[in-house]
Amino acid sequence: MPIYFFINIRRYITEKKIKQISNNELLKNGFIKFNSDNGTKLAEYLKDVVENPENAENSNLGKFKIFNRSSLGVKSIAVDSSSEFLHKYVFTEEILKKLENFYGKSFYLRNNPTLEFDYDNEKNDSQYFHLDWGLKQTSVMINLNDVLKNSTHMEYIKGSNRQYKFRPPSRFNKREIQKIEYKHKNLETVKTTGDIGQISIFDAGCGYHRQVAGGRRVMLHLNFTENLVFTYWKKNWQPSDTAYWFSDNSENLKLKDKLFDLVKRRFNSSFFTPHIYKKLMTRKVH
Numbered sequence: 558m559p560i561y562f563f564i565n566i567r568r569y570i571t572e573k574k575i576k577q578i579s580n581n582e583l584l585k586n587g588f589i590k591f592n593s594d595n596g597t598k599l600a601e602y603l604k605d606v607v608e609n610p611e612n613a614e615n616s617n618l619g620k621f622k623i624f625n626r627s628s629l630g631v632k633s634i635a636v637d638s639s640s641e642f643l644h645k646y647v648f649t650e651e652i653l654k655k656l657e658n659f660y661g662k663s664f665y666l667r668n669n670p671t672l673e674f675d676y677d678n679e680k681n682d683s684q685y686f687h688l689d690w691g692l693k694q695t696s697v698m699i700n701l702n703d704v705l706k707n708s709t710h711m712e713y714i715k716g717s718n719r720q721y722k723f724r725p726p727s728r729f730n731k732r733e734i735q736k737i738e739y740k741h742k743n744l745e746t747v748k749t750t751g752d753i754g755q756i757s758i759f760d761a762g763c764g765y766h767r768q769v770a771g772g773r774r775v776m777l778h779l780n781f782t783e784n785l786v787f788t789y790w791k792k793n794w795q796p797s798d799t800a801y802w803f804s805d806n807s808e809n810l811k812l813k814d815k816l817f818d819l820v821k822r823r824f825n826s827s828f829f830t831p832h833i834y835k836k837l838m839t840r841k842v843h
């Protein structure tokens with residue numbers, strides 16, 4: 558895929574510059590985790606939705622839409638990006654500065670943030686270690702309960718992000734599996750476990766990660782990207798898929814920021830806009 562080639566050249570040039578920034582751990586090793594007052598306040602603020610997710614759509618804490626349920630209860634709630642609390646506790650300097658140092662260029666919220674629920678005794682398979690496209694995708698996860706070793710959590714092979722992919726990687730490819738096994742053995746594996754309010758940010762595009770199944774976990778999940786990969790983008794996209802978009806955004810001036818161009822469907826395509834991904838739109842990848 559030639560577009561990978563160009564995107565990688567741009568990545569190489571950009572990273573040469575931003576490597577100089579001190580404490581740029583997210584770029585260096587692909588994973589950071591830190592305690593945050595804002596994270597703690599967020600968890601406190603969302604307590605009612607965390608404990609009663611079935612009532613979320615009637616809540617006045619923010620704009621919520623339930624879009625996935627299992628027999629145990631609500632699995633995923635989309636949070637409209639215009640929700641005031643996101644701007645107060647999440648789209649803050651503390652998080653955005655780290656992403657800025659990672660991208661070294663414009664980056665965008667990829668889709669509406671989601672609240673994710675996992676339950677005790679839930680039958681869910683752990684994932685294989687994988688990459689999200691092998692391009693510059695980042696995930697932010699904020700623990701909304703105490704996430705222990707035996708809670709559901711993400712694992713990340715630290716430093717595995719220092720690689721370039723020239724086509725979309727497959728987590729089922731034999732050579733890819735061998736490579737992952739080697740890195741898993743030789744590099745440190747870190748986890749998103751930690752206290753309520755703790756924030757993890759990781760390079761999901763280029764670094765190997767997987768979800769490990771376990772007991773109850775509630776978190777706020779956000780994805781960022783620098784292009785249209787993984788956005789299910791098309792010129793006439795509709796906000797009907799609540800997993801991705803449901804905001805009318807008419808009233809919220811805060812969404813004027815460039816960060817929200819994808820969510821607001823205001824993105825201008827450029828040479829690096831990979832239209833090619835339209836073909837892959839039906840593929841669902843974590």
Ligand SMILES: [Fe+2]
Pocket residue numbers: 687688689761766842843
């Ligand atoms: Fe993933």
